[in-house]
Amino acid sequence: MSMSKLAPVLALALSVSVTAAFAQTPGLGKPLTEADIKPWDISILPDGTNLPPGSGNAATGAKIYTEKCAVCHGVNLEGNAIPGATPLVGGPPLTNGIETPKMIANYYAYATTVFDFIRRAMPGTSPLSLKDDEVYALTAFILSKNKLIGENDVMDSKNLPLVKMPNRDNFILPYPDRI
Numbered sequence: 462m463s464m465s466k467l468a469p470v471l472a473l474a475l476s477v478s479v480t481a482a483f484a485q486t487p488g489l490g491k492p493l494t495e496a497d498i499k500p501w502d503i504s505i506l507p508d509g510t511n512l513p514p515g516s517g518n519a520a521t522g523a524k525i526y527t528e529k530c531a532v533c534h535g536v537n538l539e540g541n542a543i544p545g546a547t548p549l550v551g552g553p554p555l556t557n558g559i560e561t562p563k564m565i566a567n568y569y570a571y572a573t574t575v576f577d578f579i580r581r582a583m584p585g586t587s588p589l590s591l592k593d594d595e596v597y598a599l600t601a602f603i604l605s606k607n608k609l610i611g612e613n614d615v616m617d618s619k620n621l622p623l624v625k626m627p628n629r630d631n632f633i634l635p636y637p638d639r640i
């Protein structure tokens with residue numbers, strides 16, 4: 462058989478064996494259901510989509526901060542109580558581009574990002590352990606200390622997305638129609 466006639470036969474044989482190989486699985490795990498995924502589907506969008514029910518204020522947040530956050534982020538939110546714990550207040554204007562330290566008040570575009578990060582990653586020793594009301598209170602406390610909201614303002618799913626962060630207009634949204 463000539464090479465020109467053998468090539469299609471080999472291609473067919475190869476495609477059948479590759480297809481069979483990809484169809485096989487190692488038999489590990491199980492398919493995930495919507496119920497399996499739901500507890501992990503906790504992303505909060507800039508417009509507040511997926512914010513949970515609940516609320517909190519700065520006074521309550523201050524108490525929670527003292528109990529659960531100050532050991533790492535410092536008594537005055539100054540950071541570096543442990544290596545890697547960033548300051549939660551202040552920050553110079555972003556005039557030096559990538560050289561300027563990125564902090565909540567000078568970098569974050571949305572207050573909902575503060576909530577999302579606290580809820581998902583804090584405290585560092587026990588992520589996902591805070592109740593939603595605690596996260597709202599901590600978010601209110603941090604935003605208040607950065608003078609972005611008043612000390613008596615209550616944060617909830619309705620007004621947290623309305624907080625105008627100083628750097629909001631310096632971001633370009635990749636998919637603005639999704640917000």
